[in-house]
Amino acid sequence: MRTLISFSWQPLALALAGVAAVPAHAQEAAIYSGMDRTHPVWAENGMVSAQERVAAEIGRDILEQGGNAVDAGVAVAFALAVTLPRAGNLGGGGFMLVHDAETGETHAFDYREMAPAAATRDMFLDAEGNADSDVSRFSGAASGVPGTVAGMKLVLDEYGSMEWADVIAPAIRLAEEGITVTPDLADSLESLKDRLTRYPSAAAIFYKEDGALYRPGDTLVQADLAETLKKIAEQGPEGFYSGEVAQAIADSVTAAGGFITVEDMANYQAVQREPIRGDYRGYEIVSMPPPSSGGIHLIQILNALEAYPIGALGANSAETIHLMAEAMKLAYADRSEYLGDTDFVDVPMETLTSKDYAEDMRDKISATYAASAEQIGPADLTPYESNETTHFSIIDKDGNAVSNTYTINFSYGSGLVADGTGVLMNNEMDDFSAKPGVPNAYGLIGGDANAVEPGKRPLSSMTPTIVNKDGEVWLVTGSPGGARIITTVLQVIMNMIDHGMNVAEASAAPRIHHQWLPDELRIEDGISIDTQRALQAKGHTVSLQEVMGSTQSVMRDPESSFLLGASDPRRAGAATVGY
Template sequence: MWKIKGFIKSTCIALLPLYTFCAFAQAQTAAQAPRYDLTYDIISPVMGRNGMVASEQALASQVGLDILQRGGNAVDAAVAVGFALAVVLPNAGNIGGGGFMMIHDAKTGKNVALDFREMAPAKASRDMYLDGQGNVVPGRSLHTHLAVGVPGTVAGLAHALQKYGTMKLSDVIAPAVELAETGYPVSPGLALILAEERAHLGQWESSKAIFFKDGRPLQAGERLVQKDLARSLELIGKQGPAAFYEGEIGQKIVAEMAQHQGLITSADLKNYKVIEREPVVGNYRGYQVVSMPPPSSGGVHIIQMMNILERYPLQQYGANSAQTIHLKAEAMKRAYADRAEYLGDPDFTKVPVKGLTSRAYADELAQKIDPERATPSSDIKPGKPLPHESDQTTHFSVADEKGNLVAATYTLNLNFGSGIVAAGTGIMLNNEMDDFSAKPGVPNAFGLVGGDANAVGPGKRPLSSMSPTFVLKDGKPFLATGSPGGSRIITTTMQTILNVIDHDMNVAEAAVTPRIHHQWAPDQLRIEKGISADTLRILQNKGQTISVQPAMGRTQTIQIKDGAFYGYSDPRNPDGRTLGF
């Protein structure tokens, strides 16, 4: 059986958010004179030369690193990390949810956008979350069995491995099986989330049986053992995705649904399909940006905003100067207004991707931006791109020495999704149906407004903000990044890229820099603490409505530069870890 290796055996690990230890960086000898100020770097990323894994949980990163060291490629490692996160990051990692994966194939140079987003059951209907008076029923799309979309994670990870990996499914899933079977100590971060979600999880006996002890949530240091999940993972390893979609696991999920008036049937599971899509591609100051297409809104709007911002000398204005923040906010407002109108499942609605990402359309939007004054959201309407037509989620990034690259973001939606564990499976089920527009114009859990393009419908995939993204330089991988964070994923990912390209930050500095976010509705500029009071006053004088709120995003970024890998796990999540060798 696969055994977990100790972290002290890792060649290079980030011990603390602001400090990095690398085995190959030896202490200076007494004969060497001390040297200072050899670099502009304030914080240094983790470095490796043969491969790197960045994820939101140290144990999962270790699993991925071990796969790379055993000769697996980036996809092998990414799939292993995906299954491991289902065990060690139970509030977001999953096999009961869905997501997106970007793959860069070094052999062909091809970039693939893998869509394994959840699907609405066949019995889903447009008004299923409304009462008799046409009002949204609070909680129905979040905390009931009606909130669960048909999961895609197992199919997606298995598809990626079979087509782009080199190892057997049973081998890459074995570490996750062992972690679930033997358990691991609950971290302080997970303990805090469990405590916060006590009411959410506590209403379901199947969930309490796993995450509670003596009538209360598990506490830091106590061991989280998931025997049923281990059994489910082992079945998937032996029988492949059929165990989930047609076999014993699927039967238990369907039984759970039937018992609680859920909609998912055996036919829904059997009919689930993974889709390979063409990435959306843009250019920014000589770099190529390659990201996830619809039903993700991320790639489209990252490129749309960067097309607007490229005309401004952001490097000259400075990172997080009032002028830079103001211009970013104005670009964000216009992109999110378009998101509400046009974005949805491209298999069911026409999404004007080319128009939204065209430079001509960006020119039109930029002409409406006043560099000295904020435009109220009430004055911003969705544009007309057609003439130009020719919180909880987790992200991980993996790179290997052959040049393969993976950026994957997958989710249950909110922390622990629906909060429902399908009895006998150990599998936490998503509440992704809330990502549809329950009613046009009514915000979802993240405050996002949607329209007819994202209305509930049988077989549809809900719109997402997940934005796994590559940046290429001269056609070769330069950056892999992405983040959780609901509606803030898109702006977090974009700011990470701008910090590297415009402000010459390394990936560690790009991660720790305070972030901003504006999503058109509500009309407020959300800002993390750390921006100067003088800057905030200037922004307020420009008409921006400031709201200082908690941390946004938790990026996992790898940069390829000068024949080496440089990575960093966002310190906003203390459980994250980047490992290289």
């Protein structure tokens, strides 16, 4: 029987964790909503934090049944393909970090999409040599070979404890019996109807027979997806990468102007890589290596800021924001030049993440004025995501942990569903540099290192991260947000380490972002007008825009060993649950 910590224990548990006690009824509401802005959800044994409640509860149930964090993570990933179709997926890819508590080691798994064999460097240029964003984002050519299914199998085989079919079973049930349409899902289907009705295969699933919208409380059945999931459960990845499903994906993508073949599907491989590691004020930061740019630039920025008294300067003060923005600019300038798939290009990972390089960065930072974009360029070194991505974090009773970020890029990817499969296809090919110096959908500039090549994985900003303290997992976190993923994760970590916030406060605090180009300091509502004026006086172009990111975080309090978690309040539907 599922149990939560008895509420009579609550004041003690929260006091041990350094969190102010709250009334029982308020804590109960926080546990079931996952959206309390200042008080973390807490549990004794295992915890899952995810963007969608039903999927999070499936992961929690797996943990309670004796599965480990990897078992739960694979189950959540498949469930999100049903319950959060705008980002959860079979037709996309991503990255996962796995911490093995028995050995104390953390492992990185890369199941990012790959360019088809027929892809060419200039495939997204029109007759005049200009980048054609419609082709790179909404046609069949926008899709890379998906990696999620292969990635989940690789991770489960290496570190899971349950059978493949058993962790997929909950997703099959959800797809076959139907999910209850939430207000969040209904809103997204309504707002993106034009994209999803571009292809009849998608319209037939996500809208009623007469074209009417699904409303909150309706039941959405995904019968084709259920059959695809059954093939995967019975046959393993071969049920996806060969046979009927692979043929349907190849046929649908080709008919829409793309290049994926059954040979491309059969040749896909997920890989294990060595994580990127750094140290920040005595905490070990472990994150993803290329083709994610997230880990390198997260550690690069933290290294640059470590020499400044960030805690004394204060959370979201003008001085703190200024220093963060200047370090961000330098990192994103480097991203534009040096980052790409290390199977194809040499990326100067050790240099970019070194403390010596951080000193060079600080030499370029003035405490009193903002450097313009024109004054900043990629460093002279030796050779060297989507708003609708989604992240989940898990810690189990034994201290094993999973940090997973995956995506189909845009909300609902390219909008193309492979006929008869229920699989929404990604539009990750837009993450390549269609033309050096031309920004992608997130305003990110790329160069030759991220040019399109057959079999190459496009550069990503996804930043699944695990923070260790004294050799044990302290925090598991990550976020969607396209170009802003890196800086979102950065600020959660800094809020907790530098400013002493609990995990919920760190998740809810207002955020800022600078990515070098465009040359503007993006801020959320909540940064005081006096701070904004002080930043403008330093030369920043301050731009108040929509909220950034949707972090899902779980931490283990080192003194009490209680698990504390929080789902970002910026997006509806998220949940942090434990037992």
